[in-house]
Amino acid sequence: MTATDVSHVGLDSGARAVETTGEGPAQPTPWAPLRITAAEIRDTIERLSLGPAPANGRRSAALVHPESTSGRSFAPGVEVVVEVLLPGERTTPLRRNSSLVQIGVEGSGSVKVADTTLEMAARDVVTVPSMKPHQFVNTGEQRWVRLSYSNAPLLTFLGTHFWEELAEDWAPGVPVDGPIDMDEDNEVADRGSAPDHEVSPTGARLRGYEYLVDIEPVPNRPLHWPYPVMADLMSQTLGDGKRTIMALYNPATERKQGATGSFFVTLSRIPQGVRQRPEGPGHRHSSVAINYHVEGTGYSVVDGQRIDFAPGDLLLSAPSWREHAHYPSETGLTVYTVQDHPQHIGMESLIWQEDLNGPILALGLEKGQTGYVAPRNWDDE
Ligand SMILES: [Fe+2]
Missing domain, CATH: 2.60.120.10 (Jelly Rolls)
Structure with missing residues (x-):
């Protein structure tokens, strides 16, 4: 049975019951390998450097694989974006539920994340954790270019990529500082009052809802x-x-x-x-x-x-x-x-x-x- 002749039954709800009875094993379906040359990246950087800065400060282009179905992916779950800031330029602050790995390509600048400012040079690596307000500022005399990797395509596939611009005067929130003391009542829900039962000799448990919605935070700083x-x-x-x-x-x-x-x-x-x-x-x-x-x-x-x-x-x-x-x-x-x-x-x-x-x-x-x-x-x- 191929994808084009899958038999199915239409349901009154509008859903379908797709027949999987007797289905065989699955194999990965990888994309082709890909080389984007230095010259192509250089041309992209030059193009991004031309013209006035956009309102949000982001001169950027995603490097997209020809097989990308989302139109944004370099690999199925990975976005790679060329980001350019000219001297004196800055991006408007935002936060997003995807996380970033930044690799410096040329120039330098400041990465402001929550209450931290990091000075990033070419070849340095800086991470921006999920949902931390952040902003990039070119404080140098040269163009600043970074490759920015994120898991945005996977979140987009899941229909749950969140991204919001913040006010220019955003105030950093209170960071989680240091190891979490799990004995402090205020850090997480009082698990003492939450039921937690073993329900079979396999180790399976039945727990209160508190466990689902008040997760122990792991401090995750920009590094x-x-x-x-x-x-x-x-x-x-x-x-x-x-x-x-x-x-x-x-x-x-x-x-x-x-x-x-x-x-x-x-x-x-x-x-x-x-x-x-x-x-x-x-x-x-x-x-x-x-x-x-x-x-x-x-x-x-x-x-x-x-x-x-x-x-x-x-x-x-x-x-x-x-x-x-x-x-x-x-x-x-x-x-x-x-x-x-x-x-x-x-x-x-x-x-x-x-x-x-x-x-x-x-x-x-x-x-x-x-x-x-x-x-x-x-x-x-
Ligand atoms: Fe490998």
Whole structure:
């Protein structure tokens, strides 16, 4: 049975009862890999820089995959927006229930989030948590350009992306400050009065409504990862024993290991002079990987298709469940990778297959992938 000849019965309510009896197993339906070149991004930046600033200050363009059905996605659940602010420009403050990963491309400026102001330079990473009032201000002498990644397309698909402009004089709310003391009555509902019963030997419980609507908050601050500090902590020369890939971790994401609750961000730095390794099998995972190439050349192989990369390129280098591997040239490599890995952990949908002849693991639900040996070549995003 194909999607075009699904048999169904119309119901009086206007709904349909679609026949799924005897339906077979499902397989992921990934988009094609994609390379947006540095020149294309540069042209987009130049175009955004022309003309007067819009009323809300946002000179921006979403980089959209040809297979996007929403018209806004770079990967099915990920939006990547080029944002430009000329010297002296600022965006009007807003808040949204999507969260942001910002990677600095050129110039610098201030990111104002709730009661925090962060100074962001090129190659730095800054996160903006969901529902925090925020504003970008170009305080420098140069154009400020950022890549802004968000989970907006998934929320749009769910019909629940919320975004509101705030008054220019918005006053930051009271931030949650430090660890929550769960013993303080005012922090969350008095769980002492809420019923909570075990209803079977399986551990199933029946709980009061208070548990649903007064969730323990996890403090989630805007965070700043300065590029020079990270670069100094990673491998500088071949054989120095330092790491070549590390995760930009936000403690608020806890076991989900993200920069936001939706995305992890890794920085990969392969020193110059690395010997190009022979092509071999890759791995695959249900999360998608988007690589922003800062330095170095090489190529990725995605389901057998070779895609070359150069500095300034943005690649959908691992569409969900496509086999992929990466081969930096002797230039070495500096790359930011964004993956919707924490989001999948939250949905219990993160499946991972390191060896296509090996087991499919459900990361976060069972013993995970082992065997990582550091440092190693750049083959794991
Ligand atoms: Fe990967």
